[in-house]
Amino acid sequence: MGESRRCVTLTTDFGTSGPYAGSMRGAVLRANPEVVVVDNTHEIGRGNIREGALVIGCSFASFPDGTIHIVVVDPTVGSDRLPILVSTENHYFLAPDNGVLSYIFQHEEIYNVVEITEDHFFNKPTSRTFHGRDIFAPVAGWLAKVQDVGRFGEPISEYVIERFAEPVQVKEKAWKGEILFIDPFGNAITNLTTDHIPGDENGYPAVNRILTLRGEIRQVRTFYCERTEDEPFLILGSLGYYEIAVNGASAAERLQLAPGNEVGVILR
Amino acid sequence: MGESRRCVTLTTDFGTSGPYAGSMRGAVLRANPEVVVVDNTHEIGRGNIREGALVIGCSFASFPDGTIHIVVVDPTVGSDRLPILVSTENHYFLAPDNGVLSYIFQHEEIYNVVEITEDHFFNKPTSRTFHGRDIFAPVAGWLAKVQDVGRFGEPISEYVIERFAEPVQVKEKAWKGEILFIDPFGNAITNLTTDHIPGDENGYPAVNRILTLRGEIRQVRTFYCERTEDEPFLILGSLGYYEIAVNGASAAERLQLAPGNEVGVILR
Amino acid sequence: MGESRRCVTLTTDFGTSGPYAGSMRGAVLRANPEVVVVDNTHEIGRGNIREGALVIGCSFASFPDGTIHIVVVDPTVGSDRLPILVSTENHYFLAPDNGVLSYIFQHEEIYNVVEITEDHFFNKPTSRTFHGRDIFAPVAGWLAKVQDVGRFGEPISEYVIERFAEPVQVKEKAWKGEILFIDPFGNAITNLTTDHIPGDENGYPAVNRILTLRGEIRQVRTFYCERTEDEPFLILGSLGYYEIAVNGASAAERLQLAPGNEVGVILR
Numbered sequence: 001m002g003e004s005r006r007c008v009t010l011t012t013d014f015g016t017s018g019p020y021a022g023s024m025r026g027a028v029l030r031a032n033p034e035v036v037v038v039d040n041t042h043e044i045g046r047g048n049i050r051e052g053a054l055v056i057g058c059s060f061a062s063f064p065d066g067t068i069h070i071v072v073v074d075p076t077v078g079s080d081r082l083p084i085l086v087s088t089e090n091h092y093f094l095a096p097d098n099g100v101l102s103y104i105f106q107h108e109e110i111y112n113v114v115e116i117t118e119d120h121f122f123n124k125p126t127s128r129t130f131h132g133r134d135i136f137a138p139v140a141g142w143l144a145k146v147q148d149v150g151r152f153g154e155p156i157s158e159y160v161i162e163r164f165a166e167p168v169q170v171k172e173k174a175w176k177g178e179i180l181f182i183d184p185f186g187n188a189i190t191n192l193t194t195d196h197i198p199g200d201e202n203g204y205p206a207v208n209r210i211l212t213l214r215g216e217i218r219q220v221r222t223f224y225c226e227r228t229e230d231e232p233f234l235i236l237g238s239l240g241y242y243e244i245a246v247n248g249a250s251a252a253e254r255l256q257l258a259p260g261n262e263v264g265v266i267l268r
Numbered sequence: 269m270g271e272s273r274r275c276v277t278l279t280t281d282f283g284t285s286g287p288y289a290g291s292m293r294g295a296v297l298r299a300n301p302e303v304v305v306v307d308n309t310h311e312i313g314r315g316n317i318r319e320g321a322l323v324i325g326c327s328f329a330s331f332p333d334g335t336i337h338i339v340v341v342d343p344t345v346g347s348d349r350l351p352i353l354v355s356t357e358n359h360y361f362l363a364p365d366n367g368v369l370s371y372i373f374q375h376e377e378i379y380n381v382v383e384i385t386e387d388h389f390f391n392k393p394t395s396r397t398f399h400g401r402d403i404f405a406p407v408a409g410w411l412a413k414v415q416d417v418g419r420f421g422e423p424i425s426e427y428v429i430e431r432f433a434e435p436v437q438v439k440e441k442a443w444k445g446e447i448l449f450i451d452p453f454g455n456a457i458t459n460l461t462t463d464h465i466p467g468d469e470n471g472y473p474a475v476n477r478i479l480t481l482r483g484e485i486r487q488v489r490t491f492y493c494e495r496t497e498d499e500p501f502l503i504l505g506s507l508g509y510y511e512i513a514v515n516g517a518s519a520a521e522r523l524q525l526a527p528g529n530e531v532g533v534i535l536r
Numbered sequence: 537m538g539e540s541r542r543c544v545t546l547t548t549d550f551g552t553s554g555p556y557a558g559s560m561r562g563a564v565l566r567a568n569p570e571v572v573v574v575d576n577t578h579e580i581g582r583g584n585i586r587e588g589a590l591v592i593g594c595s596f597a598s599f600p601d602g603t604i605h606i607v608v609v610d611p612t613v614g615s616d617r618l619p620i621l622v623s624t625e626n627h628y629f630l631a632p633d634n635g636v637l638s639y640i641f642q643h644e645e646i647y648n649v650v651e652i653t654e655d656h657f658f659n660k661p662t663s664r665t666f667h668g669r670d671i672f673a674p675v676a677g678w679l680a681k682v683q684d685v686g687r688f689g690e691p692i693s694e695y696v697i698e699r700f701a702e703p704v705q706v707k708e709k710a711w712k713g714e715i716l717f718i719d720p721f722g723n724a725i726t727n728l729t730t731d732h733i734p735g736d737e738n739g740y741p742a743v744n745r746i747l748t749l750r751g752e753i754r755q756v757r758t759f760y761c762e763r764t765e766d767e768p769f770l771i772l773g774s775l776g777y778y779e780i781a782v783n784g785a786s787a788a789e790r791l792q793l794a795p796g797n798e799v800g801v802i803l804r
Contacts, residue, residue, distance in 0.1 A: 004569035009558065015452030019327035019507065022277065022308030026330035029306065033272035033332050037306065038573065040558030046453060047516055059555035062669060063562035064569050075516060078491020128491045130506030133330060184551030185582060223614020223664045238666030239555065248583055248611060283720030287595035287775065290545065290576030294599035301540035301600050314721060315784055343784060346759020396759045398774030401598060
């Protein structure tokens with residue numbers, strides 16, 4: 001690990017009212033006041049493991065190499081689900097073993113996965129209901145110090161991977177995809193990437209049309225305000241996924257789109 | 269005080285839209301760019317001194333020793349209420365003397381309480397409406413530097429303590445408590461602790477039943493998803509208080525619970 | 537620039553759910569892990585350039601000298617609008633050239649304005665839809681290191697200034713102003729300052745009455761809880777503007793006030 005102060009990020013469903021987000025920030029710093037604690041977001045939908053998996057998957061790479069990411073969407077806290085510590089080439093992830101790291105497992109090269117058992121790193125007494133504060137936060141602080149994942153437990157070879165719907169090629173020129181989540185602007189982020197829809201010679205998605213539950217989309221753009229029409233369009237978003245968007249308005253509201261909705265694609 | 273960078277936490281009712289939360293973070297750093305400014309929360313209910321007192325009381329101990337906590341829920345800002353600086357064994361608190369530190373006064377050993385009068389530490393001109401930015405933030409920054417509370421004013425011996433409802437023992441096996449606040453998950457945090465309801469040999473709260481305005485609760489758990497029934501239950505929460513909860517849903521909505529509601533306890 | 541860690545502030549309309557705010561915080565630290573990233577706010581109204589301009593204008597001076605402020609309210613991201621870097625005596629501003637720095641241009645002495653063209657500082661590939669993460673964040677990180685604005689592009693002499701409504705003197709004793717924005721407490725911040733309404737010998741605004749679409753306001757105060765009546769009043773707020781407020785309640789709701797509403801002033 002480098003000489004700079006190490007970042008610890010927080011991705012949770014705690015919200016920012018109440019004492020939970022603040023307590024986690026504090027508990028990381030209490031274990032190690034030299035790290036930089038950075039919120040990723042505390043507004044994952046309550047208990048929405050899939051949304052948590054997607055948001056950490058879409059954002060972790062923006063942080064410095066060596067960052068320790070705590071991901072706590074943990075509806076089964078206190079049960080026998082394990083706390084795990086995952087190492088990839090450049091990042092560390094601390095989370096309950098409930099699928100919330102599925103995107104990382106599916107898209108990154110995994111160096112190892114350790115079951116966190118060394119409870120002398122935990123806050124005492126260790127609550128059964130707030131492992132974010134009592135287990136994950138202090139372990140993150142200590143990991144930044146001791147720099148050795150083997151100090152926290154033994155490697156395991158089985159862990160939970162949720163197979164988030166991958167697009168399916170239904171014909172030579174047709175894919176069936178899905179809406180992953182709605183972003184704060186109301187853009188509907190799909191699971192379709194340039195693996196499924198190539199860009200044409202001008203950078204536009206090479207689609208004939210997109211089919212949603214509420215009708216067809218035929219317009220394509222490379223940036224949101226590219227044309228003035230107030231129509232939904234398909235655009236390759238900054239997260240690497242195609243999005244259904246409306247310029248200056250919420251596509252999700254306009255088209256009543258929700259996570260999990262099917263999206264049909266007819267390629268050109 | 270130690271050698272690590274000192275933490276300054278912010279607990280306010282300012283919300284995070286608008287320029288107020290950002291201005292406070294900036295004003296601390298402007299006075300002392302070496303400190304670490306950490307949000308506890310800016311979403312205390314507007315002017316809700318009791319909620320502010322509870323949230324800082326439930327979270328301050330998660331932060332490193334030596335942390336300076338600014339608590340600004342200040343509906344009478346600009347009046348003759350005093351700004352105070354409170355020292356406990358391991359923490360400092362800066363707040364208006366309006367009861368928002370009542371939990372600290374009632375539960376921590378107080379070293380001293382200083383009325384902040386030394387206005388050469390304040391931002392100039394000092395507004396009458398935003399002491400968070402103009403008094404508490406720069407004093408926090410300077411306190412981290414000068415490390416001597418006596419530099420900010422004289423000790424006082426009288427200050428405001430709101431007696432938040434303490435549970436009352438109404439019979440040998442019966443207590444009357446109260447709901448303190450609703451957390452972001454919809455759990456209803458009561459003022460009942462293990463002082464009032466002992467745990468049984470398996471760690472369950474030794475209650476026969478809980479009485480709320482909307483009916484009885486008979487189920488008890490040690491973690492939220494311990495059983496699959498979709499029923500309200502009593503659980504010892506991570507803040508040290510018993511909570512009324514529903515797994516995966518809002519107990520407050522389900523049972524129409526609100527802060528201040530009475531809660532009856534019949535012990536086993 | 538000084539020896540302390542440099543602050544980089546974020547003012548955006550991204551909201552704090554989803555991966556955008558976190559990704560920006562990360563991208564600044566990835567470019568330069570030595571800076572301190574501080575949220576100003578991520579809750580500017582979506583695409584509301586005027587609100588963004590006002591909020592950064594009202595808050596930047598609370599931060600330390602040398603701070604780099606990133607302001608991303610950028611509805612035309614990806615179009616030919618320029619990314620710019622603005623230097624004033626004590627602060628730096630990075631933003632799209634769309635008017636969101638109008639307050640800075642109108643109220644601060646501008647040292648220079650540089651069109652950011654040196655794309656070797658950008659994240660690659662550079663998206664057309666998220667310049668906050670891919671252009672402004674890494675440029676902020678690098679600026680803190682190289683400390684030379686000329687490294688990022690050439691100075692330009694034309695840039696967008698939106699003339700936010702200035703108050704108009706309609707008679708010797710009468711001004712016509714406007715509501716700029718509603719703060720999180722529901723106070724209606726006007727564009728009227730002590731340039732338009734002098735304070736009297738006791739510090740009260742020397743007005744006879746204020747006219748809004750919903751009736752007259754005759755009460756004036758120097759702090760919110762100065763009197764117990766539950767009436768709207770005029771007060772000089774902490775941002776330097778007169779505000780229409782109600783103690784302990786939302787003046788905007790009470791009087792149905794909104795940004796852009798005219799406000800008439802009859803001086804004493």
